[in-house]
């Protein structure tokens with residue numbers, strides 16, 4: 258069984274744990290850097306990216322999170338987690354982990370639409386998926402290696418690049434676990450591949 262962590266510094270942590278377990282994988286809340294080495298994959302949850310970044314620095318997670326991704330272990334960033342993964346953030350000089358080749362815009366759906374739900378198509382994953390958006394970002398552009406998996410209102414709201422997965426909404430807040438299941442599949446695949454290399 259693969260073990261998937263949820264970065265537990267801030268945000269929607271428990272809901273992701275429940276969702277990982279519903280997909281038949283083992284889940285762990287990660288609060289210390291040394292816990293990362295037990296993991297096959299990691300979810301960066303939704304919450305507040307600025308606060309999360311402050312805590313990442315405070316608890317010395319920054320380099321460890323980058324190395325985790327660079328070692329080939331899958332990461333899934335949801336909402337604020339998408340902002341943390343992005344290589345470029347509109348209107349901001351410094352991005353955070355810069356593990357995914359994409360430019361994102363924060364709080365991008367506007368004030369009138371702070372939170373909403375929408376049915377979207379997740380390419381290759383679900384024809385119709387109820388997506389919960391909360392002060393959501395979206396992807397303005399993706400690099401060559403990234404593949405857009407979903408759009409809403411003409412904006413890219415989910416993407417995959419190699420072993421990185423990201424979405425602008427909160428898949429952990431409904432009982433539809435298909436996107437998390439997709440990530441669990443990515444983790445299984447990567448774990449087998451990394452084992453065969455070692």
Ligand SMILES: NC(=O)CC[C@H](N)C(=O)O
Pocket residue numbers: 302303304305306307335336337338340363364391392393394
């Ligand atoms: N629900 C969320 O994760 C919101 C993200 C938040 N707007 C941010 O910039 O971090």
